[in-house]
Amino acid sequence: MKDESKNLIxxxxxxxxxxxxxxxxxxxxxxxxxxxxxxxxxxxxxTDGVVTAPPAxxxxxxxxxxxxxxxxxxxxxxxxxxxxIAIRTDRLDGSxxxxxxxxxxxxxxxxFETLAQEETVTLLSPAGAPNAYYAVHGWIPxxxxxxxxxxxxxxxxxxxxxDTLTETTPVTLRWDNGAGLIFRKTISIDDNYxxxxxxSIENTTGDDLRLAPYGIIARHGEPDTIGFYILHEGVVxxxxxxxxxxxxxxxxxxxxxxxxxxxxxxxxxxxxxxxxFTDKYWMTTLIPTxxxxxxxxxxxxxxxxxxxxxxxxxxxxxxxxTTAETTTSLFAGAKEERTIQYYEDTRNIERFVDxxxxxxxxxxxxxxxxxxxxxxxxxxxxxxxxxxxTLIIKALLLPLAWKSYSSMGKMKALQPEMEKIKERAxxxxxxxxxxMMALYKKEKVNPASGCLPILVQIPIFFSLYKVLFVAIEIxxxxxxxWIQDLAAPDPTSVWNAFGLLPYDVSWMPVxxxxxxxxxxxGISMWLQxxxxxxxxxxxxxxxxxxxxxxxxxxxxxxASGLVIYWVANNLITFAQQYFIMRAQxxxxxxxxxxxxxxxxxxxxx
Numbered sequence: 001m002k003d004e005s006k007n008l009i010x011x012x013x014x015x016x017x018x019x020x021x022x023x024x025x026x027x028x029x030x031x032x033x034x035x036x037x038x039x040x041x042x043x044x045x046x047t048d049g050v051v052t053a054p055p056a057x058x059x060x061x062x063x064x065x066x067x068x069x070x071x072x073x074x075x076x077x078x079x080x081x082x083x084x085i086a087i088r089t090d091r092l093d094g095s096x097x098x099x100x101x102x103x104x105x106x107x108x109x110x111x112f113e114t115l116a117q118e119e120t121v122t123l124l125s126p127a128g129a130p131n132a133y134y135a136v137h138g139w140i141p142x143x144x145x146x147x148x149x150x151x152x153x154x155x156x157x158x159x160x161x162x163d164t165l166t167e168t169t170p171v172t173l174r175w176d177n178g179a180g181l182i183f184r185k186t187i188s189i190d191d192n193y194x195x196x197x198x199x200s201i202e203n204t205t206g207d208d209l210r211l212a213p214y215g216i217i218a219r220h221g222e223p224d225t226i227g228f229y230i231l232h233e234g235v236v237x238x239x240x241x242x243x244x245x246x247x248x249x250x251x252x253x254x255x256x257x258x259x260x261x262x263x264x265x266x267x268x269x270x271x272x273x274x275x276x277f278t279d280k281y282w283m284t285t286l287i288p289t290x291x292x293x294x295x296x297x298x299x300x301x302x303x304x305x306x307x308x309x310x311x312x313x314x315x316x317x318x319x320x321x322t323t324a325e326t327t328t329s330l331f332a333g334a335k336e337e338r339t340i341q342y343y344e345d346t347r348n349i350e351r352f353v354d355x356x357x358x359x360x361x362x363x364x365x366x367x368x369x370x371x372x373x374x375x376x377x378x379x380x381x382x383x384x385x386x387x388x389x390t391l392i393i394k395a396l397l398l399p400l401a402w403k404s405y406s407s408m409g410k411m412k413a414l415q416p417e418m419e420k421i422k423e424r425a426x427x428x429x430x431x432x433x434x435x436m437m438a439l440y441k442k443e444k445v446n447p448a449s450g451c452l453p454i455l456v457q458i459p460i461f462f463s464l465y466k467v468l469f470v471a472i473e474i475x476x477x478x479x480x481x482w483i484q485d486l487a488a489p490d491p492t493s494v495w496n497a498f499g500l501l502p503y504d505v506s507w508m509p510v511x512x513x514x515x516x517x518x519x520x521x522g523i524s525m526w527l528q529x530x531x532x533x534x535x536x537x538x539x540x541x542x543x544x545x546x547x548x549x550x551x552x553x554x555x556x557x558x559a560s561g562l563v564i565y566w567v568a569n570n571l572i573t574f575a576q577q578y579f580i581m582r583a584q585x586x587x588x589x590x591x592x593x594x595x596x597x598x599x600x601x602x603x604x605x
Contacts (some may be wrong), residue, residue: 074265078129104134143210180205193333200325238277262301274348287329334401364463383479405580486561490515513558524570
C-alpha cells in the first residue's frame with residue numbers, strides 16, 4: 001500500500017480476517033438426531049484372572065431381574081423404569097437410580113435453558129432416554145472371580161441409610177450377592193458440584209479375593225456442539241501434569257481393540273489425573289484420589305454409538321473376613337472458574353482449572369478472566385465490565401500504541417517528500433529504494449515500527465475474545481435495554497426497524513438479520529478507517545471501503561458481548577490514534593477524508 005499510515009488498518013483487518021476465515025471453515029455443527037436403540041454403557045470383557053473392562057450386563061445376570069434399556073418415549077418415562085433416591089441441594093436437583101446404582105438424573109438449578117427461566121439445565125439423563133448421559137461405579141473381577149458375583153447394570157440396590165442425598169445427608173446403597181459378598185456405595189455431595197463415591201466390599205466367603213474398582217461416564221450418541229474452532233468440546237483429561245483433549249468427532253477414529261470391542265485409548269497415570277466430558281459451559285469428570293495410580297480410558301462403541309470415559313483402579317486384595325473400600329469423586333456441573341479453582345486448591349486436583357479451555361494464550365486469558373469477573377463484582381453489569389476491561393487493557397498498552405501511531409504520524413508527515421522521490425525515480429526501483437532508505441535514515445524513521453507494536457497486541461485482544469466466548473459468567477448476563485443475554489446475538493433486526501414494526505423476523509438467518517450493535521460495529525470500524533486518506537490504489541480503496549460492512553454482517557451472528565467488546569475497542573483505538581497523531585503535529589482531516597470517500601469521481605470527457 002502506498003500510504004504507510006495504513007499499517008493500523010491492515011493489522012486490524014488481519015485480525016478480523018483470521019476470525020472470519022476460521023468461522024467459515026468451522027461452522028456450527030448440525031444437531032445429532034436421537035438414538036434408535038441406546039444400550040447400557042458397560043462394555044463386554046471376560047478373560048479369567050485378567051482385569052480388562054467393565055462388564056455388559058443387561059440380561060439379568062447374577063439372579064437379578066431383566067431391565068429394559070430400550071429407547072423410552074420420553075425422559076420421564078425412562079426415569080420411571082427404576083426406583084430412585086432424590087438428590088436435593090441448593091444447586092442440584094435430580095435422582096439416583098437404584099437399578100445399577102447410577103447417577104443419571106441431574107439438573108443445575110442455578111442455570112436455565114432459556115432467558116424465560118422455565119426449565120433448568122439438564123446435565124445427566126438415564127439410559128433409555130434421548131441423549132442418555134450418566135455416571136456409574138462398580139467392580140472388575142480378578143484372580144478367578146466371575147462377573148456373575150459382582151453388581152452390574154441391572155443390579156437392584158437397596159437403600160441402607162439416608163432417604164435423600166443432600167449436602168449434609170449422604171446415602172448408602174447395599175447389595176448382597178447371596179454368595180458371601182456384600183457391596184455398598186456411599187454417595188455424598190458438597191454444596192457445589194462434587195460427588196464423593198465410596199465403594200466397599202465385605203468378604204464373608206472364606207476365600208481371599210481380588211478385584212478392581214472402576215468409574216464410568218457414558219454418553220449415548222454424539223451430543224450437540226457449538227462446532228467452532230475456538231472451543232474444545234469432547235474428552236478432556238489430565239495425566240501427571242499434562243492436559244489432553246479429544247474432540248467428539250475424533251473419538252471413533254481411535255485404534256480398535258478386539259479385547260475392548262471398541263475404539264479405545266488407554267493411558268497409565270502414575271499419580272495425578274482426571275478424565276471426563278466437557279461442553280461449552282458444563283462438564284462431568286471422574287477424579288481418583290490424588291496420588292492414586294489408575295488407567296485413564298477413552299472409548300467409543302460403534303454398535304451402541306456410545307462415547308465413554310473410564311477410570312480403572314489397581315486391583316485390591318480382600319482377604320476372607322475383611323472389608324475393602326475405595327473412594328473416587330465425580331464433578332458434574334457448571335464450568336465456573338472460581339468453583340473449579342477451589343477444588344484444585346482444596347482437593348489437590350492437579351490442573352483442574354485447565355478443564356476450562358483457556359486456549360493457546362492462556363497466560364493472557366486466565367488473568368483477563370479473573371479481571372473481568374472482579375470488575376463485574378464491582379459494577380454489577382457484565383456488559384459494563386467488558387467495556388471497562390477493554391479500556392484498562394488499552395490503557396496498559398498505551399505505550400505501544402503511542403509508539404505505533406507516532407511512527408505512523410511521522411510517515412504521514414514524510415508523504416509529500418516520498419511522492420517527490422517516486423516522481424524522480426520513475427520506474428527505477430533500485431533508485432527508489434535507495435532514496436527512500438536515505439530519507440528514513442535522515443529523519444530517523446523506521447517504517448516497520450508502526451506495525452510491529454500492533455501485531456504484539458493482537459494475541460492480547462484475541463485472548464480477550466476467547467474469554468468472552470468461553471466464560472460461563474457471560475451466559476444469560478444482561479447489559480442494558482434489549483441486550484439481556486451477552487452470550488447470544490443481538491436480538492434486534494434491521495428488517496423490522498429494530499422492533500418498531502410488528503413483523504416477526506426470527507425465521508431469518510442471523511447473518512443477515514443484523515441488529516443495532518453489529519451496525520455500530522460497522523460504523524466504528526468505518527470511522528477508524530477515516531482517520532487516514534483512502535489508498536491511492538483503486539482496488540485497495542474499494543476493499544477497504546467494503547470491509548466494515550462485510551464484517552458488520554459476518555460478525556452480526558456472534559455473541560453480543562463480543563460485538564460490544566469490538567465496538568468499544570474500535571472507539572477507544574479511534575480516540576487514541578486521533579489524539580496521538582494530533583500530538584505529533586499531524587493534521588487529521590477526518591471530515592475531509594469522509595467527504596472524499598463518498599464523493600464520486602467525475603467521468604472523464
